[in-house]
Amino acid sequence: MSAVTIIGFGRLGSAIARGVLRSGTLQAADMVAVDADPARMAEAKAAGLRTMPIEQALTEACRVLVAVKPQAFGTVTAHRARLHANTTVISVMAGWSRAAIARELGATHVIRAMPTVAATVGASTTALSMGAEVPATEADFARTLFGAIGPVIEIDEAHLDAATACGASGVAYACLFIEAMEAAATRMGVPAEAARAFAVSAAEGAAAAWRHGQVPPAELRASVTSPAGTTAAALAVLQQGGFESLLERAAIAARDRARELGVR
Ligand SMILES: NC(=O)c1ccc[n+]([C@@H]2O[C@H](COP(=O)([O-])OP(=O)(O)OC[C@H]3O[C@@H](n4cnc5c(N)ncnc54)[C@H](OP(=O)(O)O)[C@@H]3O)[C@@H](O)[C@H]2O)c1
Structure with missing residues (x-):
């Protein structure tokens, strides 16, 4: 089973994967990538990640990183029946609250992260928000994952929009x-x-x-x-x-x- 399944291997999803590989946190074989764009799937494959259709990826995932544009989230939730309720969902989507993601995906453990575009050069400061219901191992995984692209600051979700306004924006x-x-x-x-x-x-x-x-x-x-x-x-x-x-x-x-x- 892979350590993390990246749904959306675009600018941010691929930057996180590259940061993780650069830091040695995970091996390429520990990651699965899914993207709607065949060219991006080919990029992921070339970097050594496993690639597969979203249906299979969600079925097999123990942890997913949702890195699609917020307006494309519906194309992920369309496959919600494939996701196990205890699969940890880590989202970098702007706007979607933890409660809304949990509701739309039927997930129990949801973590939100807001990195910056400087993730592509390993210089993002990521705002991380998670509730007490998230198991310690999953919380640590998220800290390590985003730590691979720069400093991580944990913040209450109520302040995430303000943190985004000053950090990512x-x-x-x-x-x-x-x-x-x-x-x-x-x-x-x-x-x-x-x-x-x-x-x-x-x-x-x-x-x-x-x-x-x-x-x-x-x-x-x-x-x-x-x-x-x-x-x-x-x-x-x-x-x-x-x-x-x-x-x-x-x-x-x-x-x-x-x-x-x-x-x-
Ligand atoms: N870039 C940043 O600096 C930054 C910073 C903080 C947060 N974010 C958040 O990160 C997310 C991704 O941003 P981005 O800039 O990386 O966007 P992006 O470059 O457009 O990457 C998103 C990728 O996801 C693919 N996709 C869409 N629906 C999919 C599905 N159902 N399954 C698999 N792949 C799918 C897209 O394919 P198509 O193009 O073919 O649709 C695209 O390749 C956004 O929610 C954004 O709010 C970005």
């Missing part, structure tokens, strides 16, 4: 910051390639100093901001323009939209 806000910085540098005459390098390193440098050097962002910012200096001039413009409150409003909008789209 936050990657997009950081991209917008980099794009805007690059554009500003280019407009000031910095050659295009250099403009991109400086913009990326501004974001990367701040994060790396915090992660590796443990210098809190506020402290790092203060250390590069001389009174009445150049950085102070820029920060004054950002703060007068409402940078922090704009970011908060953006995150709230993402959280509220997730609540609207969610299936409880």
